[in-house]
Amino acid sequence: MSTKDEKDWLRAILEGKVKPGDAEWKRIWQEEDFTGVRRVLREVGMRKKDELVADRQKMWQAIEQYRGEGKNRRRVSIWRWVAAVMLPLLLCGTLWLSLREKKEVLVAKVTPEIEAGTAHAVLLMGQGERIDLSMTSGDTILNKGDVRIRFDSSKSVTYEQVVGTPAKVEYNTIIVPRKGEYQLILADGSKVYLNSESRLRFPTHFEGKERRVYLEGEGYFKVAKDAAKPFIVETKEVNVRVLGTSFNVNAYASEMAVRTTLVSGKVQVSNRTGEEVTVLNPGQQAVWQGGCFSTQEVDALAFTVWIDGKFYFEEGATLKKITEQLQRWYDLDFIFSSERVKQFVFAGMIKKEYTADEIFSMIEKTTRVKFNVHGRTIVVSELDKYN
Numbered sequence: 001m002s003t004k005d006e007k008d009w010l011r012a013i014l015e016g017k018v019k020p021g022d023a024e025w026k027r028i029w030q031e032e033d034f035t036g037v038r039r040v041l042r043e044v045g046m047r048k049k050d051e052l053v054a055d056r057q058k059m060w061q062a063i064e065q066y067r068g069e070g071k072n073r074r075r076v077s078i079w080r081w082v083a084a085v086m087l088p089l090l091l092c093g094t095l096w097l098s099l100r101e102k103k104e105v106l107v108a109k110v111t112p113e114i115e116a117g118t119a120h121a122v123l124l125m126g127q128g129e130r131i132d133l134s135m136t137s138g139d140t141i142l143n144k145g146d147v148r149i150r151f152d153s154s155k156s157v158t159y160e161q162v163v164g165t166p167a168k169v170e171y172n173t174i175i176v177p178r179k180g181e182y183q184l185i186l187a188d189g190s191k192v193y194l195n196s197e198s199r200l201r202f203p204t205h206f207e208g209k210e211r212r213v214y215l216e217g218e219g220y221f222k223v224a225k226d227a228a229k230p231f232i233v234e235t236k237e238v239n240v241r242v243l244g245t246s247f248n249v250n251a252y253a254s255e256m257a258v259r260t261t262l263v264s265g266k267v268q269v270s271n272r273t274g275e276e277v278t279v280l281n282p283g284q285q286a287v288w289q290g291g292c293f294s295t296q297e298v299d300a301l302a303f304t305v306w307i308d309g310k311f312y313f314e315e316g317a318t319l320k321k322i323t324e325q326l327q328r329w330y331d332l333d334f335i336f337s338s339e340r341v342k343q344f345v346f347a348g349m350i351k352k353e354y355t356a357d358e359i360f361s362m363i364e365k366t367t368r369v370k371f372n373v374h375g376r377t378i379v380v381s382e383l384d385k386y387n
Helices: 003-014 023-029 036-043 056-067 077-091 300-308 319-330 356-366
Strands: 094-097 105-106 122-124 130-132 140-145 148-150 156-161 170-175 180-185 193-194 198-203 213-221 232-235 236-241 246-251 260-266 267-271 277-281 283-291 290-295 310-313 333-336 348-351 369-374 377-382
Touching: 003 348, 023 260, 170 180, 193 198, 213 300, 236 246, 236 260, 246 300, 260 300, 267 283, 277 283, 277 290, 300 310, 310 356, 319 356, 319 377, 348 356, 356 369
Parallel strands: 156 180, 213 232, 333 377
Antiparallel strands: 094 105, 122 130, 122 170, 140 148, 148 156, 170 198, 180 193, 193 213, 198 213, 213 246, 232 236, 236 267, 246 260, 260 283, 267 277, 283 290, 310 348, 369 377
């Protein structure tokens, strides 16, 4: 049985085109080698967490139960959706038959799920000390001269200046790897959410006429108000200047642009030399690309919902843009079979707690693509018209 035959057979059954007693049905059930069918089941999203021996009749009964008969039959146009719902209940192992009609049950090899990221970061202290923040347990306090650093159970780190001690400013750096995210409260009370594959360099407390931090990657800032000390987020190409507001800065080098999205208040965005300046109001986004700014009205939720543990893929979001987010959160690398596939679109809000496999399945339900997993490399290809 060829792979194409297997897929056509499974699809025909799920869509009600093949029924018990049909010549085609009998031909397929007489096939001895069912290993190929196992591959098809896995391709359409099957999970294998337990061991279960199934025979052909039980397989057919489960298919019939979900497909339905007569006028109540629900024709399935998106057969992968039915398979994704039905097959985990149908089969967790596979029955392999030898050519000599001797049944031999083998345990299916379990493919590890690609788990979601977690709160994880590394803190680099001014004197070179390195602290793995994912290893801190409960609430921990670290005293560093004039600064008290709190590591709390909610997976955030807070800086507090100790009153009455001589102030000595040092710079620390918090590094968030792929599959990580973290929260930081600066010494002035400003809160920073850092996304995967990001880093923030910041002073242990603020002195002088400004509050300046240095960002690589993506951060969401809730800045404490201080009219006397503007807060400045410096990236490789853009500076964002505020007094007290909430905004998001996306400055991943791979995206070839710096996006500043304002949620509340007002911010001034400029290039590093200060020659190009633009001011944003809530719901606006400034994009620095190709040496100039462009400003547009946006749904700020699409660019900030990540801090609430969700992906928001707005209407028209291409698979290329979507996978740029997924690769950081799940530590994956994506390869597209063609430039055309990169431009396929998908929209929706999805919880970041889902495994990558579950998100792939959601996208496959409405988009004619297939995610083929090879370790941490994912090949995205277009389904042909026969799938």
